Amino acid sequence: MNTATDQAQLRSLLDSWVKANLAKDLEGIIAHYTADVLAFDAILQLQFKGREAYQAHWQKCLEMCAGPSTFEVRELQLETSGELGFGHFLAHCAGTDAEGKTQGCWLRVSQGYRKQQGAWLIAHEHFSVPFDPQSGTALFGLEP
């Protein structure tokens, strides 16, 4: 079902995507998505349809964290079959805002992958933080 080559190619895609995130390289980040990517991000909107809409959102996110950032991937699991794959992992994101305040939390990330013209791209992405049903607030203090 999984080929070692596809698994290695997906890990390489993710390494490159993480590096672009850390470098706050908007064009570099966006190059990892299909043109028709459908994204559910952790903040602000229900969904983002297409690379252009998602790029505008990513730009806003990068501006929110103007200072140095960290992005740690843990418990990555990938599955592939032919030209399709999906994966999930936990990501610890921390960043420093314009006032020098550092904030961070664990997010859950799910991704759907499609191989197009021999190269894997992210066709679907879902970032989130769970919330407390009593208070309605996001649970930023959870640890894996």
Next chain:
Amino acid sequence: MNTATDQAQLRSLLDSWVKANLAKDLEGIIAHYTADVLAFDAILQLQFKGREAYQAHWQKCLEMCAGPSTFEVRELQLETSGELGFGHFLAHCAGTDAEGKTQGCWLRVSQGYRKQQGAWLIAHEHFSVPFDPQSGTALFGLEP
């Protein structure tokens, strides 16, 4: 890449899963997951590992909404290749609690599917509501 049969089988899996949700049929819901399902739910914990852990969480969720529920699926997209698939949709969930208070909101749902012994099952699931980064509260009022 996609076969019409696999698409139809996945739609049938989801129809059956939605019916079990509406019937608050815990065993029926859980029968749609692989034994090693890895789930990111919208509330309380970062993740649930395996059918048993997820069942205990589902039970808690069903108890929170003791009254009649609705579960509307919108904008479903499915992709399959061989014995693997992924899908995503928006789900409007509303329920009545023990005090007769009805609450509802739109959730984002991503799923990873695996065909095992000829039958599709849900191997990964991610439910969430986005939050407002200023207040840290979940955005229950968003509309598609």
